[in-house]
Amino acid sequence: MTTPPASDAELLRLDHQVCFSLHAASRAFGGVYREALKELGLTYPQYLVMLVLWEHGPEPVKRIGERLRLDSGTLSPLLKRLEAAGLVHRERSPQDERSVIIRLTGAGEGLRERALPVPRRMLAATGLTVDELRTLRSLLGRVTSALDEG
Amino acid sequence: MTTPPASDAELLRLDHQVCFSLHAASRAFGGVYREALKELGLTYPQYLVMLVLWEHGPEPVKRIGERLRLDSGTLSPLLKRLEAAGLVHRERSPQDERSVIIRLTGAGEGLRERALPVPRRMLAATGLTVDELRTLRSLLGRVTSALDEG
């Protein structure tokens, strides 16, 4: 694997291209997820919250936010909509009255099975090999960590 | 470089991780850009539009949308804000009255110089090597193309 020289001009262009590709890829994924999740009545961010709850059980809003890198300004209304849809239930923590625990309802648990085929469909739609996906995941994780330092 | 076997469970998890990493990385970039662009008075999507105009000169809304993968529902209000900020000017195309040409004002042209240090700062903030950035760009481009096929 040769490394072509990186001119100043290419470096500047590379930044634009990486940032733009990231932005575009994120929205492209969103579009495909929108299709795949339509029949479940979930948006992609709502699906991410459901994944957390399916995997980890009842969790406080704060903890969900840490896992998904989202703050209360985003989660509060989103969780309100999930509650209105009958998928989750909110309850104040008895230990700490500031904290609100999010718990799946029966309907929320039940949705899990219908969501199972979604990831495999997405995986196929990316057109990447498993190795490439691993590389992508790794690079994205490192970028996010580095950017979040500043 | 060995290829560990991919279990069914890992495949499912890999999809979640890639999608989530993409989502998170995109927002992490947005946050850093927000900082870097604050003194220019631009948001990241507005900056992308300015990049297109700086590079290609006056272009119709349609063409900008194709380059940035954005539709008129997003661009119309965004361009209105750029116009209100005195950075661009809108004019109906004489050749085709349906089309609206976006043209930089003097202030819009002038902003270019102040924006020059931004990409280098971003590049450094990613913490990746040039080769890794090239790999990332390539993978993201392929994913977006594949996803946009469906």
Add this chain to the structure above:
DNA sequence: CGCAAATCAATTGTGCACAACTCAATAGCG
């Protein structure tokens, strides 16, 4: 030519992201 289909921009409505703020509850220091 005349009219139906396509095209382009804009608008409307919903939802996400995030900064800035409020308010209640808790932790922790003197």
Add this chain to the structure above:
DNA sequence: CGCTATTGAGTTGTGCACAATTGATTTGCG
């Protein structure tokens, strides 16, 4: 113990993303 600082959730306001629709203009078929 009392008071201050911090924490957790929610609210408000701005802006982006996108589906669906509207309205004006152009294209192109018959």
